[in-house]
Amino acid sequence: MNKDLEILAAYKPVIMQDKKEPFSITAMGCTIFRETKKSSSFPKREIVINREEVDFAIEYAVWYDFDIQHLYELEHVWVYVKHDGTVKKVEASFHGKFLNMVDLDNGGLILENGTHPVVYAQPGKHALVPDPRVIRIIPDWLESCQEKAGTDGVLVQDMFADQIHTDEDLQKMTETYIKEVFGFCPSMEFEPFILEDDKLMTWEELKKSIPERVNRQIDIIKTHFNQ
Template sequence: MTEISIKYKELSESDYRLAVRCAPCLVYDKKEPFLPQAIGISLFYDTQRPASLLFYHIRNNLSFKQRLKDYIEAWVMTLYHTLMNDRKTDPKPFALYKFYNNRPQPVLMTIRDKWKKNKAEKVIEYAIYYSSDIVHIYDLEHVWVYLNKDDEIIGVKGTRHGVIMTLYGSASKIKYQKKHPIVYCTPGKHSNIVDPKQLNRRILERACGYNYVGKDGVYDVQFFNDKIWKKVREFDPGKEKIREVYRKHYTFKPTFKMTKYMIPTRKLMKPWYDLMEEIPDRIIKYLKAEVLPYV
């Protein structure tokens, strides 16, 4: 695996109890075919870049041009979500405020509360592993829950296609299900939002439809080295065959009825670095069980 220089704290059982108590309540479409298979837990006490979100790691082999391209794409995606998802649902569409509030935020420990910026005492990271999303095999989404010194929730962040978003504008706006902050996961794609009204139905129906399902094959996992890729690709039948399997078995039309609730349990949780080491074998297991028998 890629070596990452980062401060890392071993998790105790009390840490896991806290992670279970503060875990987000994940809400899915009634017909969602892919649910979390494991959740990598990390606990942060100071500002650092998440090891599980390599989008924000400046790797030595990236040129300045590629780094700039990555950040431009992140900003474009942020602006896209602001204009397309919020324009029709926000009664006060402050586009510039939304763009500022939801801009890419690679640094942990600070959470925005309207125009203020609060510092958390600790942050729990939930790296949510899915065997697949509707377009590609392997999907990793993130939720960060921000706590004060009394371990009370003061904010929630999540990822949308690799971009970190502040999900709630302030702590007072956080919605809860059985004391767990609610995070809605878009049908088939699992991006994190806080209101079903933000769902872009046209785009999601297209993504879950015949022409798009499975089209990307096995996703480009950034922290896989050549040796790991060689091992995985022994079982990879290729994009076209994966696409055929997904067209036959996974094409669906989202109902946009977000009624499938899931509160992560201790059984799903493990340290992020343990989960990271398991991911190649998890992908192979999925290919052998859910793809290769139908090729």
């Protein structure tokens, strides 16, 4: 992992977040693809490696303990690296799909120090776009941070259904907790969030830790309402 960690750190994305964003990234689960293979953390897509054009691709699974509308969030950035070490292409997740991360004015890549992709996170929701101007065309982008905050309660993905449990009472508590504690009005001014290298890990390590991370927040929510 030491050599891989150097690679992961060299291409780690810079996530631009709203200055009033209430949530921080606490981990990135990373996978290096050297051949075409289905993603384990974003199972609806296959990462295609054309060896004539790229040496490898890195998938960064970006972990948040909260989304402004539900408990926990996983977004993705894919960085495709050429044989000379330069970046060929960057993609990132956007509400269950993915977009090319390019400068909307000239189509070029947006990189810091030559190798670190720069992407913008939708306030509260964390969907990734290449330009903050795109955020204003997303339906309910503002309402989701205010009157619609918390509406989805505890999100339980199929891969964690046997380890994360919820019920109607917990759903209501989570909705109220998120709205009251984290509801905010985005500033639409952005600043970089750069995760420390020691928070990088393999996807399998992050996946293994997710139930504990989520259940820890559930305990905090329950304690909040039972004091």
